[in-house]
Amino acid sequence: MLSSLKKNPILKWLSSIKITVVCLILLFILTFWGTVAQVTQGLYQAQEIFFNSWYFLAFDFLPFPGAQLVLWVLFFNLCAVSITRFVYKWSHIGILIIHLGLITYFVSAFVTLHFVEESNVTLLEGETSNVSAAYHDWEISVWEQGQSPLRDISAYDVKFLQTEQLLDFNHLGFSLRVKSYFPNAQAYTGSVEEGSRPLNVSGITQITRLDISSEPEKNFPAVLLEMTSGKQTSDVILFGKEGRPTPVEINGKSMYFQIRRKRYELPITITLNKFEMEKHPGTEIASKYRSFIEFKHGDIERKAEIYMNHPLRFKNYTFYQASYSIDQMGRMRSTLAVVKNFGRLLPYISSLLTFAGLAIHFLLMAFKRKK
């Protein structure tokens, strides 16, 4: 079968060394260009344009392949080469393992790009949380007012939200229609016609679109929704800068609506018992800080310390000490970066395979020369 595949014209074309060289040159250009572009466009924007995209318009008119496209082509090129050119003999085992390591790098990059979840959790001393918040993504979340310390949240991501989109909350007895959505907005209070005031906890009556900032943390979305439940219809405005949810009475139940940073449910409940910070002598600059936490998962209860280069790992989650802050009341908050990545070991496996392949290949060559 392998010999017939070797003759396949598509595979032969795909395995061309010219494709490999062109892709490597393009990767070099993208890496350099994307790194420099971070200065003017910001890290996130540069990453999206140069590394996460399939293509972009260079100088606003010239289509240029993005790193995702180049890496896919390089991956297929490598797979094709492994079918058409590789010699599967014990004497070439080193080369084969090296290339297996390279393929694993590609798999690792794919897993990281598509499945990694990065978020953060910020806690006051004594506070507990079982969710983390996204850095840039937002959600419209709804929950029912209740006495239980645990609340059931129903949420829709706003990333791909469009006007006239219907958000189904039938299990709660209503639906929402998006009348307008702005990824970055400004909100205003003010008088409106009697009977047309939208529901909003801060008294917002109007939202306007703002240009999207290249720094995504500066974008605050707003949405005007039409809530329908049977014959009851109300307009609801939600704005990302509001710290409080908007209460809405629906069929005798008190529901809360909020547009907020997207939440990810964690596998553990984490409590910040204590936060310690030391400063460089005579300055206000922190020299080191650490969080003393306690986490629970089912019957497992453990204490841990999280500080620089000493994260907490639990299943596919890693908790890093990211930063801290002091509010105007002087309360200290610890911020832990949370990364969920089930493929976190793949880069290590790739490196080990590549190293092993190189070692075996050079040892075999040395042995051959000696003979």
Place this chain on the structure above:
Amino acid sequence: MKYVLLLTILILTASCEQSVELRRYTELAQMPEAPTQPMANPHGNMLPQVDSSMQTDDPVMQKMLEASVAEVDLSWRTPKVWDEQRGSGMRLATFISRDADPIQCTIVSLSGNSGGLQANVTRWIRQIGVTLESKDALSEFLKKQQTLQSDGDLQVQLIDLTEFKTDQQSMLAAIVETPDKTIFVKMTGSLKAVEANRTPFKELCASLKIKTE
């Protein structure tokens, strides 16, 4: 031709719109959420329940701030050697002394007990760069602090941090607890400046009065 078609399909598939799907999860009920983008700068002005990137001249923001602030009709007499700047939101007033090495003094009013005496004193001690060895040390320190009765019959708990001789800023503070709010008076500056303005600080605290209708 078939390669161009293959490439086009690849790009189109990648550019397809993503659908919006309902997600459900459980969350521990918390007080209004903490800011999700805290600044690494420990002196960043972070307001409770408010995202640090908000502008204070934002009309919606102002409304939210005012909602979290305890409304209190507090009056005071500005010390003659200080200049007063009217505050907004949770900060009722700011005072600056006229010295070459000035102090800054603020009056802040917040709903509820705002953490209580120990928690507030602990963070003030931290703010001036001091670490107490133990809780006993904190208790010993608190026992030495004085109280005074203001003209408006308010019990004012004075907190004198000048006994901690640090190279950083020093502080004199006062806490007034009422049934539904807590008032903080806090003076900061160099150790020398704070000690030099001890008398006006006490005069200010002694003049606090809650206006009644």
